[in-house]
Amino acid sequence: MRIRSNLKGTKEFKTAYNRLIRFRYMVTEIAKYRFKVLKHWDKYGLESTIDAFDITERTLWYWKQRWEKEKKLEALNPKRRTTIKKRERLWDIRILEEIKRLREVYPNLGAGKIYPLLLDFTDALGIPTCPKKVTIERLIHDRGGLRIYPKKITGTGRIVKVRRHKAPRKPKGFRAEYPGHCIAFDTIEKQRDGKRMYILTAIDLYTRTAFAIGTRSHSSKTTAHFFVLILSLFPYPVHTVLTDNGSEFKKYLTRLLNVRNISRISHTYPRTPKMNAHCERFNRVLQTEYVDYHTNLLFDDITQFNTKLTEYLLFYNTKRVHQAFKNTLTPIEVLLRSEYYVSQLSRECKNGWGQTSVCFFI
Secondary structure, eight states: OOOTTTTTTTTTTHHHHHHHHHTTTTTOOHHHHHHHHHHHHHHHHHHHHHHOOOEEEOHHHHHHHHHHHHHHHHHHHHHOSSSSSOOOOOOOHHHHHHHHHHHHHHTOOOOHHHHHHHHHHHHHHHOOOOOOOOHHHHHHHTTOEEEEEEEOOOSOOOOEEEEOOOOOOOOOTTOOTTTSSSSEEEEEEEETTEEEEEEEEEETTTOEEEEEEEEEEHHHHHHHHHHHOOOOOSOOOOOEEEOOOOOGGGHHHHHHHHTTEEEEEEEEOOTTTGHHHHHHHHHHHHHHHHHHGGGGHHOOOOHHHHHHHHHHHHHHHTTTTTGTTSSSSSSHHHHHHHHHHHHHSTTTOSSGGOSSOOOOTT
């Protein structure tokens, strides 16, 4: 009997077919071990094999029977251990229909939210038992997920599922490799008597050079102005930025990034501050060393607050040593010692100071 396929003649089909056959009947390490045990049994006897490998006599005879039947190592491969006929969850059809109805009326409602509603439903109908949260999850899975997606009509009249826009996330193990490789942004919010004020913060992940400014608004336009200020003061180009999913990092900041060809390769996951750990740590230092002692100034005279904040940032970046550098270097020293910074200097500049006539921390 010859097996025919419509894929015959397809490029690389023969290679894929041969690999399929080889891996379908490949010899596992367990089969090799069992064959080794059978050889020991044949050479040294039953008692020696049981003592050496701690295997029951019944298991040995079962392996031997499988080996003698086919005479190939594949026969000793472990087989499926699941039952042929699996148990089914049998529940009142009214409960199943109510779960389906709840998922349709309230799309994608979780099992934990469905349970109290379902409990009221079973009590009203006098049904003695109600499935718990875990069972509800399994019942939903058994029925294909009962998941509903938003839909739209295309230009050709077809109804298709609306696909969610997936934001690029921070790669696992990401590390900044040079100054300006990645700058992280965040926002500090302060409240007093129902009034809110904000402090926009940013830090270069490689040199730990930090920026901050107090504002009355944390709109995307304000954040874009803050980023323009950073770009004008930084002595090196910015490659990427790291933000969370806040609205202040959306509209106008996104436009600015597109115009400047700066990529935003990563957003942080919700409720995961550790993905923006450098900026979060700077936020704490900024609050414990400056903001907590000038909160009233932030609400009463924001201009004076930013003036004193500039003085603190100048100290932070030029004189305050950083734990990331074992408390031996400041951010400005790391910047001036980096090979990347030296490579960006003009030939006329011998020691780099000609490129830093403007203080970029103010």
